[in-house]
Amino acid sequence: MLQAAPTTQPSNTTDTHPTICHVIHALGVGGAEVLVDVMVRRMSDRYRCVIAVLDEIGPIGERLRADGFVVEHLHRQPGIDRGCARRLHAFADQHGAEIFHAHQYTPFFQAMLSRGLTGSRPVLFTEHGRHFPDAPSRKRSIVNRLLLRKQDRLVGVGGAVRQALIDNEGLPPSRCEVVYNGVDLDDLASAADDARIRIRQEFGFAADDFVAVQVARLHELKDHQTALKAIDEARQTAPNIRLLIVGDGDERAAIEQTIAQLNLADHIKLAGTRSDIADLLAASDAFLLSSISEGIPLTIIEAMAACLPVVSTAVGGIPEMITQGNSGFLADARDHAALAASLVQLQQSPALCLSVGSEGRAVAHRTFSLAGMLNAYGRMYEEMLHAR
CATH class of the missing domain: 3.40.50.2000 (Glycogen Phosphorylase B;)
Incomplete structure (x- = not known):
């Protein structure tokens, strides 16, 4: 439905580029899904990207697999699925992922949870949109503050989305940034x-x-x-x-x-x-x-x-x-x-x-150019890798 990302050569297990593990609900047809597809293909000259899917592979996921990208289905169960978090941790370890890039809140929570008490893998959280109706959650705010680490980065795709992270998720305003979506x-x-x-x-x-x-x-x-x-x-x-x-x-x-x-x-x-x-x-x-x-x-x-x-x-x-x-x-x-x-x-x-x-x-x-969006995320990856 949205413009498709061009097919590129996937990164492989011998790739020496830093590995980014994208975490997303599913790879069906939607804005966040299309952006993940574009990012892993367009940034494969700088990063080895693997994808962890919580709920459903979807048509975009199948195309990525067919083109040689690693797409892992974690089979998340309802509620707080600690088993899913453990599977995510093992998948990231297996592929030597240095950063989680989580798309939407539940993948962000699973990525934070996967670290346990001692893990140090940083998480870049991109919130692409909000559920409707959107309301503050005191419980989520407490959990977010407890699980968030100093090296994590928090992004809203627009000012309104960023403000929702602050107001409804209780995330620190000083740490919430904006990276606008972009297209080719x-x-x-x-x-x-x-x-x-x-x-x-x-x-x-x-x-x-x-x-x-x-x-x-x-x-x-x-x-x-x-x-x-x-x-x-x-x-x-x-x-x-x-x-x-x-x-x-x-x-x-x-x-x-x-x-x-x-x-x-x-x-x-x-x-x-x-x-x-x-x-x-x-x-x-x-x-x-x-x-x-x-x-x-x-x-x-x-x-x-x-x-x-x-x-x-x-x-x-x-x-x-x-x-x-x-x-x-x-x-x-x-x-x-x-x-x-x-x-x-x-x-x-x-x-x-x-x-x-x-x-x-x-x-x-x-x-809203694609180049501007990819450059912004690239800078964040480099800053996170350097800090680590």
Whole structure:
């Protein structure tokens, strides 16, 4: 669904580079998973990367295995699974891992727990997003303070995510940093020359239709129902407005039911999971996201890099990415009327589409490049290795 990382040569057991053990819930299709895939491939010239998966290998994990990367399934059990922590410790020892890089809170907890009382392997914790609803936990705060070591590093992918680590996890503000997510901006500018015509023909869209695209797994947190209501309202003013929904998931049946109930079959198409994101963006006029919870969505960065104006809910770190009316348009969560109004405004003004899209592209290049993200993590790895 998101852009795929290019295949590179994996590191192997004879590799003399420092070994980083990435720890993650699963390697299905999602933002954190895609970033891990990109990191282990793009950084393999400097680090030997191995991956410990707590819950499920997933399609990204299978591709990494097929390309020769080490991906270990730890079969985590519900609750505080000390056996999983022991398996993680043994896996890291087996591969000579010098650093854990934990993605999301539970992998962070398991990595800290794996050290026991005497272990010294440092942990770099990247929080990619927060559960919804997100609330402080006194119990977690106490545990975090007890298990955290001086050499550990704590990262939020945006300012809002960093603040949640402080407010809800009780982590020290002085130790919480921000490293913005990044994507390969050049890839998003490499759509096929015939993409706009070909993709529109594939889904039955006319050349003069105003097509919004929504790239997100079909999950309740993405709140596609609000997007459907927005299109239903927008078409009253702009009959040629269309929505292409890219992704798959548990909510597909509910989305299809609403499309039928609102008689939106001519206006909304479901594309399923796709790998040709650059082409899909090139065929579209705007990008729509209706989530109720986000971190720093890679899909918005991709849309901005492709010069598409973004219409989104103002949740999580999205207001850090978009300046209202300048590099995109924001609305409150579940406010389908505001989303519809922004889409209609863009549909009625090609000049506004161009100016907002251009500013979004500049923001993407300035703040959300893949090179910038990888360089930031590389510096952290080196500082942690030096300190150790």
